[in-house]
Amino acid sequence: MIQTRPALQRYAVMASLCAATIFSPLSATAQQAVVQDGIKVRPLSTSRIFAGGTDFNQQSKLQYAQLVNEAKQKNALVPDSDPQVKRLRAIAQRIIPFATRWNEAAANWDWQINLLNSDQVNAFCMPGGQIAFYSGIITKLNLTDDEVAVVMGHEISHALREHSQAQAGKGNLAAIGSKLAGAGLSAWLGVDPNVTSTVTNMAAQGAMLKFSRDDEREADLIGMDLAARAGFDPRAGVVLWQKMAAISKGAPPEFLSTHPSGSDRISQMNKHMTQVLPLYARSKGVSVDALPPYRSNTVAAR
Template sequence: MKKFKLTLIALALAAGAASAGQAPAQAPMNPRADGIPVTKLSRLRVFADEQEMDQQSKLQYSQLLSEAKQKEALVPDSDPQVKRLRAIAARIVPNAKRWNPAAANWNWEVNLLNSDQVNAFCMPGGRIAFYSGILTKLNLTDDEVAMVMGHEISHALREHARKRAVQSTAVSIASRLGGAALSSYLGIDPRLTDAGANMAGQLTVMKFSRGDETEADLVGIDLAARAGYDPRAGLALWQKMGAVNSQEPMEFLSTHPSGESRIQDMQKQMPLVLPVYARVRGLDVNKLPPYQTSPLPN
């Protein structure tokens, strides 16, 4: 029965892949706008065991911190950067339940790892980690840190890991079924059709992943704006990322949208999130000063 359900999901995914990852339409500036509209969580996630994924996440996070501590790479609680990250999280987290009511009961954690990696993540259950490289190499302002954190938290809130696990399995089944059917219809070697079906399946999964990234960008700027951080920092963040990562794969063959696409999508949503930010800060949305970023290190 489980395989039958996944087969049905696979067929539905194949049919709906073309519409994945589309951003909401641009909205006019409205001082009363209340941010990015909340959408329902993906129904696909219910086919992945939530408790099991949470336990896996908890174990993986604990192991990561333990290994980092052994290598003296876990930055201590007293460090100013750790305090900074936790202070930013303390402002963002209260707004998380808007996007997933279950987040109100998560045991949120924020830690900093001493590594040159330009990276950060948030595991299911609110387990956040930043790598020091993203702070130093991009010279992030607090607003830009909030954009990164909001984005990573959004992946957990929208339960992308659960959804992606189901998608990967379902697309794999759909690829095998499609390859077998095409081989039988054409009367050719199944290995030829399997290769083509597998490639199509991989591209479909990439498309779904790019859709998750776009959603996390938009939910992230909404979370940050509600916490009083300037959502225009998201534009500056991806301009910096583009400068640091000057070479990237073609968007069509990537699990992430291009930096240019991300900036365009966020720009379209500024009329929705800027009024939220202005309201939180007690400012007139039409008189907001230009956003000031910090220069990249030499």
């Protein structure tokens, strides 16, 4: 049947309305998917599967228990009643609920937080969630709660991303690869295998340093993300590394270190601040523009 022009126009309008109704949710979803919610979650490193099958979490838990017991025997374990211990555990309680975003297994970890009386500027988190801070990092850097949260988030991130397992796997692969490469190079050049193995081992070691620096960079970003979601200012990360630079003069050059340079870390943090600062603003119920400037404490006199 031949449609008149007005009828065809009405049909076209109705078809357009139906199409708009059907596809509008898809368009909205597509637009929302473009918006990045904090630091992007990526798959865990496949190198973990070459770690030799060791139960890292259980082994790490035993090592941590031994460390705590030794510290207790030497009166170096700060008691639970200490204000700084309570402070660390309160900060951890706010961060840990967001850990499963990066590793679902963290929901079943046996989380522990302890403070060791030591001048070392250090902190760590074992695979499985056992955290230790050395008092030196708190006192020498005069850390604010936000800065403690960034440090804690960084260390937790190493455990969440299973960097220890991945490093072990990469180490096993590098060892095998260096032996094969050394044997092949020796046969091709007709020289002593010991000479070529030295060269290939040096190359493998350089690759491992690179892997470790990459892990540190990833932990920096995820640490800021965790801290921001928990209501701590991620801008503290930049100030933290400015403080670290002030007390770490004479550190080895970046290409010989397992850690990126402080300037490299600060640059990366600033580059990703637009992704994590909205998380912090959201936790405070305000816009990014309404956030006050970050305020820190001065570094304690040495």
